[in-house]
Amino acid sequence: MSEINFLFRDKNRRKFFFKCILIGLPILIGAALLINYIEDSSAAKGTPNDKGGKDYYFRDAITETAPDVLCKLIPMYPNGKITYYNFSTDQANNPVGNLFLFTSDSFDKVKAFYQEKGNIIDEGTDTFVCAIDGKKITLSKFTKQEDDQIQGENKINISF
Numbered sequence: 002m003s004e005i006n007f008l009f010r011d012k013n014r015r016k017f018f019f020k021c022i023l024i025g026l027p028i029l030i031g032a033a034l035l036i037n038y039i040e041d042s043s044a045a046k047g048t049p050n051d052k053g054g055k056d057y058y059f060r061d062a063i064t065e066t067a068p069d070v071l072c073k074l075i076p077m078y079p080n081g082k083i084t085y086y087n088f089s090t091d092q093a094n095n096p097v098g099n100l101f102l103f104t105s106d107s108f109d110k111v112k113a114f115y116q117e118k119g120n121i122i123d124e125g126t127d128t129f130v131c132a133i134d135g136k137k138i139t140l141s142k143f144t145k146q147e148d149d150q151i152q153g154e155n156k157i158n159i160s161f
Contacts (some may be wrong), residue, residue, distance in 0.1 A: 046068070047068065047070075047090075050090075052089065052091040052092065053091060053092035054089060054090030054093075054095075055070075055089065055090050056088075057070075057071070057086065057087070057088050057098070058086070058087050059085065060084070060085045061150075062084070062150075063082050063083070063084055063150055064082070064083050064084075065077070065081070065082055065083065067083060070094050070096055071086070071096050074096055074134065074136055074161065075133065075136075075138060075159065075161060076114075076115075076118050076133075078102060078106075078111055078114055078115075079114075080104050080106050081102040081103065081104040081106075081111075081157075082102070082103045082151060082154075083102055084103060084150050085101040086100035087099065087100075088161070096161060097161065098160075098161065099158055099159060099161065100159050101157070101158055102156075102157045102159055103149075103151040103154045103156055103157075104155055104157065105153075105154050106155065107155065108127070108155055111140065111157055112129045112140065115129065115131055115138065116129075116131065118133050119131040119133035119138065127141060128140065128141050129141075136161060137161070138159065139160040140157055140159055141157065141160070142155065142156070142157060143157065143158050144156070
């Protein structure tokens with residue numbers, strides 16, 4: 002308790018203490034936000050993993066494209082927006098993971114797009130499984146949540 006009394010002993014020390022807080026707090030908050038931004042953007046570009054490939058993670062924003070390694074495997078739906086992806090690759094750049102796609106088009110229209118690109122393995126009303134270049138891709142219609150960034154559009158999970 003004597004340490005606190007030392008800081009507040011007279012008027013000049015109190016002024017100095019509060020000036021330090023007023024100057025230091027915005028610097029600390031700015032540094033934390035900058036570090037968070039840098040980590041998020043590096044995760045979207047890929048970070049090395051123990052399999053000799055990279056881990057990719059993207060969330061809390063909206064994009065129409067994905068990393069090239071994923072676009073080479075899965076053609077991106079032209080009228081869709083991606084709000085989340087999380088996948089990893091190995092040494093041969095084989096991706097494994099999933100992404101969430103939002104589109105104003107119906108699930109049947111999205112299914113038709115992917116039917117043209119690959120071989121049908123299984124088909125249901127809310128799911129569709131196909132193989133594109135030997136890689137199994139699963140499309141699932143998801144229920145929209147209140148915290149989704151895009152409302153009023155169909156939400157589709159693409160697993161690979």
